[in-house]
Amino acid sequence: MSLLPTNGARTNRRDFLKVGSAAVGALIIGIPSALAQPLRRLDENGVAVDDATRAVALAPSEYLRIDADGTVTITVARSEMGQGVRTALPMILADELGADWRSIRLVQATPSPQFPKLGTGGSTSISDMYQPLRRAGAAARELLVAAAAAHLAVPATELRTQNGAVVHTASNRRVPFGALVAAAAALPVPQTPVYDRRFEHPIVGKPMRRIDAPAIVRGTATYGLDVRVPGMLFATIAMPPVPGSKPTSFNRAAAKAVSGVREIIELPTGVAVVATNTWAALKGRTALAVIWNDGPNAIFDSTRFRTTLRTRAQTAGGITARNVGDVDAALAGSTRRVTGTYESPFQAHATMEPQNCTAHVTRNACELWVGTQEPGDVQQNVAKTLALTPEQVTVHVPLLGGGFGRRIVAEYATDAALLSKQLGAPVQLVWSRPDDFAHDMYQPMFAAQLSAAVDANGMPVAWRHRVASTAVTASFGDVYMQAELLGARDVPYAIPNLRVEYTHVPAPMKMGWWRAIQFVPNVFARESFLDELAAASQRDPLEYRLQLLSEKSQADFAAPSAAGQPAASRVDVDRLRAVLMLAAEKSGWHVPLEKGHGRGIACMSYDDRSYVAQVAEVFVSPGGLLRVKKITTALDVGLVINPLGLTGQVEGGIVWALSAALYGDMRFTKGRASRTSFAEYRVASMTDMPVMETHFMPGIHEPSGAGEPPVPAVAPAIANAIFSATGKRVRSLPITPASLV
Amino acid sequence: MPDYSLSINGATQTVSADADTPLLWVLRDLLGLTGTKFGCGAGQCGACTVQIDGAAVRSCQLPVAGATTMQISTIERTGDVLLEACRSAWLEEDVAQCGYCQAGVLMTSAALLRTTPSPTDAQIDAAITNICRCGTYPRIKRAIQRAAVLAKSPMPASGGARSGKETDA
Numbered sequence: 030m031s032l033l034p035t036n037g038a039r040t041n042r043r044d045f046l047k048v049g050s051a052a053v054g055a056l057i058i059g060i061p062s063a064l065a066q067p068l069r070r071l072d073e074n075g076v077a078v079d080d081a082t083r084a085v086a087l088a089p090s091e092y093l094r095i096d097a098d099g100t101v102t103i104t105v106a107r108s109e110m111g112q113g114v115r116t117a118l119p120m121i122l123a124d125e126l127g128a129d130w131r132s133i134r135l136v137q138a139t140p141s142p143q144f145p146k147l148g149t150g151g152s153t154s155i156s157d158m159y160q161p162l163r164r165a166g167a168a169a170r171e172l173l174v175a176a177a178a179a180h181l182a183v184p185a186t187e188l189r190t191q192n193g194a195v196v197h198t199a200s201n202r203r204v205p206f207g208a209l210v211a212a213a214a215a216l217p218v219p220q221t222p223v224y225d226r227r228f229e230h231p232i233v234g235k236p237m238r239r240i241d242a243p244a245i246v247r248g249t250a251t252y253g254l255d256v257r258v259p260g261m262l263f264a265t266i267a268m269p270p271v272p273g274s275k276p277t278s279f280n281r282a283a284a285k286a287v288s289g290v291r292e293i294i295e296l297p298t299g300v301a302v303v304a305t306n307t308w309a310a311l312k313g314r315t316a317l318a319v320i321w322n323d324g325p326n327a328i329f330d331s332t333r334f335r336t337t338l339r340t341r342a343q344t345a346g347g348i349t350a351r352n353v354g355d356v357d358a359a360l361a362g363s364t365r366r367v368t369g370t371y372e373s374p375f376q377a378h379a380t381m382e383p384q385n386c387t388a389h390v391t392r393n394a395c396e397l398w399v400g401t402q403e404p405g406d407v408q409q410n411v412a413k414t415l416a417l418t419p420e421q422v423t424v425h426v427p428l429l430g431g432g433f434g435r436r437i438v439a440e441y442a443t444d445a446a447l448l449s450k451q452l453g454a455p456v457q458l459v460w461s462r463p464d465d466f467a468h469d470m471y472q473p474m475f476a477a478q479l480s481a482a483v484d485a486n487g488m489p490v491a492w493r494h495r496v497a498s499t500a501v502t503a504s505f506g507d508v509y510m511q512a513e514l515l516g517a518r519d520v521p522y523a524i525p526n527l528r529v530e531y532t533h534v535p536a537p538m539k540m541g542w543w544r545a546i547q548f549v550p551n552v553f554a555r556e557s558f559l560d561e562l563a564a565a566s567q568r569d570p571l572e573y574r575l576q577l578l579s580e581k582s583q584a585d586f587a588a589p590s591a592a593g594q595p596a597a598s599r600v601d602v603d604r605l606r607a608v609l610m611l612a613a614e615k616s617g618w619h620v621p622l623e624k625g626h627g628r629g630i631a632c633m634s635y636d637d638r639s640y641v642a643q644v645a646e647v648f649v650s651p652g653g654l655l656r657v658k659k660i661t662t663a664l665d666v667g668l669v670i671n672p673l674g675l676t677g678q679v680e681g682g683i684v685w686a687l688s689a690a691l692y693g694d695m696r697f698t699k700g701r702a703s704r705t706s707f708a709e710y711r712v713a714s715m716t717d718m719p720v721m722e723t724h725f726m727p728g729i730h731e732p733s734g735a736g737e738p739p740v741p742a743v744a745p746a747i748a749n750a751i752f753s754a755t756g757k758r759v760r761s762l763p764i765t766p767a768s769l770v
Numbered sequence: 771m772p773d774y775s776l777s778i779n780g781a782t783q784t785v786s787a788d789a790d791t792p793l794l795w796v797l798r799d800l801l802g803l804t805g806t807k808f809g810c811g812a813g814q815c816g817a818c819t820v821q822i823d824g825a826a827v828r829s830c831q832l833p834v835a836g837a838t839t840m841q842i843s844t845i846e847r848t849g850d851v852l853l854e855a856c857r858s859a860w861l862e863e864d865v866a867q868c869g870y871c872q873a874g875v876l877m878t879s880a881a882l883l884r885t886t887p888s889p890t891d892a893q894i895d896a897a898i899t900n901i902c903r904c905g906t907y908p909r910i911k912r913a914i915q916r917a918a919v920l921a922k923s924p925m926p927a928s929g930g931a932r933s934g935k936e937t938d939a
Binding site for chain 2: 243305682685687714
């Protein structure tokens with residue numbers, strides 16, 4: 030089929046229509062877009078050049094370009110760290126467009142005025158991108174349909190898109206997208222396109238395999254550490270083992286004597302060793318034998334600190350974050366009180382790919398390759414450090430070898446840039462595994478005391494939740510209580526007198542965001558304590574929760590707080606009840622178990638978007654050995670985009686939670702991280718795997734994220750199952766065999 | 771700096787390296803075979819696993835001087851029946867999440883199938899000591915079982931055709 034002639038449907042609405050000549054004379058229409066430029070390809074010398082074969086294109090949005098050969102190019106504006114965004118996000122657009130999934134090609138966005146927000150975190154990628162991507166797909170579809178209507182001389186209403194073509198069913202005619210590109214590109218881009226859901230979802234909701242998987246299984250997928258730039262050097266850096274310490278001396282000569290070592294460069298963050306290969310750099314780093322002036326933080330001891338934190342959680346004096354009724358009076362006036370203190374340790378992220386960044390600084394520009402969840406921050410920080418404008422700093426985002434929140438901050442990117450500038454050569458900076466453990470931004474250490482008074486029926490009339498922790502938000506500025514109290518302040522249970530308090534107890538190390546953030550410790554405490562109340566009242570923990578889940582629980586959430594902070598998300602208690610009932614049903618909640626076995630249940634809502642309930646089934650041997658036999662998950666994330674990816678996220682979230690519940694415990698002695706290898710810092714392995722069974726609620730709500738929601742309820746479900754099996758209450762993580770004897 | 775002649779994926783390659791340089795860094799930094807991953811450098815995580823004469827070996831622990839007379843296979847190898855069966859099974863089961871550890875898991879799994887063509891769950895548990903922080907263990911186990919079946923079929927399919935090539939916006 031020949032290309033269609035451009036029709037005359039131009040308008041004066043310059044917002045909609047820009048006709049211009051690209052370098053090769055192509056007609057490019059739409060919102061100014063990087064995608065509207067000829068695509069770049071690498072020539073035989075590895076130099077990026079314009080791909081002249083892709084001159085004519087329809088690029089109605091920054092997320093989409095369709096070429097005359099029918100290739101559909103979709104921009105992924107989130108970082109891929111294993112959660113599957115590079116598959117799920119294109120699915121949304123391709124579904125609404127009616128694209129042929131096999132013709133999809135991806136472009137990873139880089140920070141620019143077009144893509145000011147590339148941050149990936151908080152399980153927001155699907156919920157934030159669903160509407161923009163669907164709109165982009167719908168706009169392009171309307172343009173293609175309009176062009177096809179003119180070409181086929183039929184009303185647009187008789188046309189639909191399917192598998193990369195516009196289809197006229199009545200006449201059995203089919204026009205491929207590529208043949209319509211030129212004509213469609215001449216039409217004004219519709220600003221309020223109508224979503225096409227008259228037909229079945231062709232792609233959304235189907236189990237789609239990961240788009241990067243073929244490259245991964247061949248070893249050709251590019252992670253940050255796999256970036257190779259001609260002439261590049263390799264570096265690592267010796268950093269202070271105690272926060273704030275400074276090098277007093279190091280053996281420069283010994284390090285330089287290591288074969289392959291080129292330079293020793295002092296940076297504000299430590300002493301870097303630059304070499305012709307990574308091994309030489311690592312050897313040179315050892316040869317440096319840096320003597321550190323430890324400074325005041327060398328007295329920090331995490332075991333002692335744990336006692337401090339527990340004491341603070343058990344003491345009045347925190348800042349009140351939520352207050353309903355009169356908790357003190359209700360507690361004082363009750364004869365039936367229950368109290369428990371819950372604790373969890375510092376946790377490392379331990380991404381499989383150690384932190385790294387490759388930088389190439391030239392006179393007026395800096396090019397970076399860094400697997401980061403916040404490329405925009407990297408651009409800003411490096412520009413500031415090098416006194417460049419953000420536009421002069423290009424940040425490429427290769428695949429991330431695990432993110433889990435660690436890669437929200439890429440503090441090492443500025444080090445890589447400084448090294449490249451000083452060397453006048455591209456350089457790849459990588460941390461050793463011990464350094465990656467010792468310089469993590471940790472999940473905070475946490476303690477919470479919960480106290481409740483129950484009425485004659487065993488239902489709580491007062492609930493006081495006191496949290497003390499090494500605040501995450503303190504690493505980024507002021508302590509923001511709402512973030513520290515996620516899962517505590519938004520307790521969904523209807524209790525007439527309720528107070529949540531927070532105390533920040535600073536530690537010298539940096540804290541960071543960790544998969545499922547502060548929901549993890551707060552939900553552990555809340556759901557364990559609720560189980561204690563149910564047990565004290567001899568009530569079934571499921572029925573107890575269902576009875577307490579009521580809209581009344583959040584009456585005080587309607588208005589912004591006095592401090593001007595926005596109202597908290599209102600938990601949809603009906604959705605929470607529904608997942609509880611589904612998890613109970615599917616797990617056989619009421620079916621009796623053998624001696625030594627037990628079931629426990631817990632639930633949570635991630636903001637007001639994702640709802641999860643989990644039932645754990647455990648076995649505890651008389652010697653205290655714990656075996657998590659099964660985790661049944663019921664999840665409501667609204668419309669399910671990719672069930673195959675979603676199930677993987679649930680399983681991955683459970684494994685993440687198992688690592689923390691069974692093993693995760695970062696310790697500090699004399700101010701230093703004392704567990705800096707996988708031998709010392711154990712994580713879950715193949716032999717720990719329970720049976721995992723996952724059920725989704727029908728997707729009647731807008732789609733939401735699932736990277737984190739499957740994590741927080743796992744530990745309390747296990748702890749509650751242990752109680753059911755043994756009568757022993759786990760209040761401290763990780764769970765040790767000694768605590769179960 | 772001595773020269774070493776290595777047989778990698780069926781081809782002979784010569785590199786100049788210090789004798790103690792682990793094979794991992796020879797592959798990655800000197801030969802550009804970046805499919806083999808650096809995870810811990812201590813032989814604990816398994817991300818760097820390659821095959822030496824068909825057996826799974828953690829390449830961060832093997833000095834180049836000790837690898838000269840043997841057949842080295844990395845994740846880049848093509849045409850190996852067991853590795854291709856594992857690749858196909860990995861794609862079918864959609865195993866990879868971040869994917870960083872999977873090269874090592876694939877090489878370990880293919881080596882397992884060489885000695886144990888029909889592994890039990892317990893044998894898989896014992897062989898796959900690799901760490902995966904994304905938690906893909908259940909799918910790894912299913913994929914190994916599937917690969918075991920595929921490897922016995924006359925023509926193991928080679929998986930998917932997507933190139934993974936792309937440009938920046």
